[in-house]
Amino acid sequence: MPKLLRSSIALAPVARNVVIAHSRDRLKAEAVKELQSRKLRELVGHAHRNVPYFRNTLSEKLVASVQTAADLQRLPILDRKTVHDLPENELLADGFTPENTRAATTSGSSGIPVTFRNSERDLGYLRATYLQDMLACGLKLFDRIGYFRTASFLRHPLERFGVMRNLHIDTSLPLDQQVEAFLTARPTFLFGFPNVIGTIVEELQRRGIEYDQVHTVVLGGERLTPSARANILSYFGARAHEIYASVEMFTAARTCPSGALHLKSGNVVVEVEHDDGTVSVEDGEGEVVVTRLNSEAMPLLRYRVGDRVRIRPNDCDCKVAHTPIVEEITGRSQERLTGPDGRQIHGDFLTKVIERNPEVHRMQLVQHRPGQVTVSVVLDPNTPEVVARIHSGLMAAISGFTFEVVAVDEITPEANGKIKTVKVEAS
16 A cells, blocks of 8 residues: 655655665676666566556566566657656556655756656655765765755754755745845755856855855756856865756766766666667667666656766776766757758757857857757856857857857746756747
C-alpha cells in the first residue's frame, strides 16, 4: 500500500538513503554497471506489470530481453508531448493517485511544461540524493543554504536547531525582492540557477555591497558564460560545483573534487541519441534519453529530456567517481534556428561564438523570422567595439543569416527565473 504524503520531511528514510547514495557514488565502474543492470531489470518489470501505458505498449518478450542498459534501445522512446497528452493515470503505477503522490512540473523551457508525480518513497530517495550531492560539494552542518527556484522545499525538523537551514529565494519575484530575500537569509552555501545568482551578484556590486560569507556555489539548471561564472566566484571568494539535474531525472551528474562532471550511473541510465539516429549508452554527443532507476509511482523508460550533451569515458584522476564524464551540456535540443532556405542549426553553434568574448555576461538569441536573429548581450565593459566584434564573429561563423546585436542592461527571465538562451518566435 503506497504511503500517504507527509507535511514535513521524515528524517529516517533520508538518513538511510543518504548512506545508500553515498555508497553508490563510490562504486567502481564494474560494480556500477552491475547495480545499474539489476535496478534496470527491476524497473522495467515493475513498469510493465503495473503501469497501464507500458502494459499496453511493451510485450513480455520485449521486457524480458532488457538485461542491461545496452538493451534499452529495443524499447520505444517516450517524449514529453506523449507524457503531456496522455491521461495522467496511464503513466501512474497501480495503487498511485494524485492524492498519494506529489506533483512536480517542469519549467516549460521546451515550450511544453510536463507534470510528473512521485511517491513518498520516491521523494525519500530524491531528498537523500539532493543532500548527498550538497554534502559532496562541501555543505557543512550549520550552513545556511540559499536556494534559487520558484517553489519552496518542505521544512525538515532539524532546521529549528539551525542545522542545514533551507532559505528560499523565489526566482519569480522582481530583482529587488530577490536581493532583499538574499540579504535577509545571509546564506553561506548557494544552490540554483546560475543566471539568477549572477544577476543578484551584479546588483550587489552595483549597490557597492560586499558579501563574503558564501564559501560554495552549486550551479545547475541552465548555461552560464565563463565571464559570468568567474564574476560570481570572484565576488564571493567561493569555490564552485556543478550538477546536471531536472525534474524528471533528479540528479544525473555531479562534479567531483577535480571538477569533472561525472554521471550518477547508479541512479540513472543516460543514453545519447546521435544525429544519425544511432544510440549509445553514456558516450558521445547528441540528445539525452534518460531512465531514472528509482521511481515507483511514475516510472519513465527512455524519456527524451530535451537536452544535448557530449559525454566522454572517465579519464579523471579524482579516484572518487568512476563513471563517464559529461564534457559539456551543449543546450536544449529544441534550440534550433532556421535559415532562409529552411535548414536548421543548433543554437549552441552560435552561443559558443558569442562566449568567446570575455565581456559577455549574459546573452539571448531571438529568431523572429527564418534567417534573422536578434542577439541581446549584457556586457562588461559595454563598448561599440565589443558589439561589432560579436557581430563580425557571427557573420563569419555562418552564411545566409543576418544578425542584429544589441547591448542591453538586463535580459528578462522567464516566469520560473531562468533565462531562455535561444527563443524561436518565427511563424
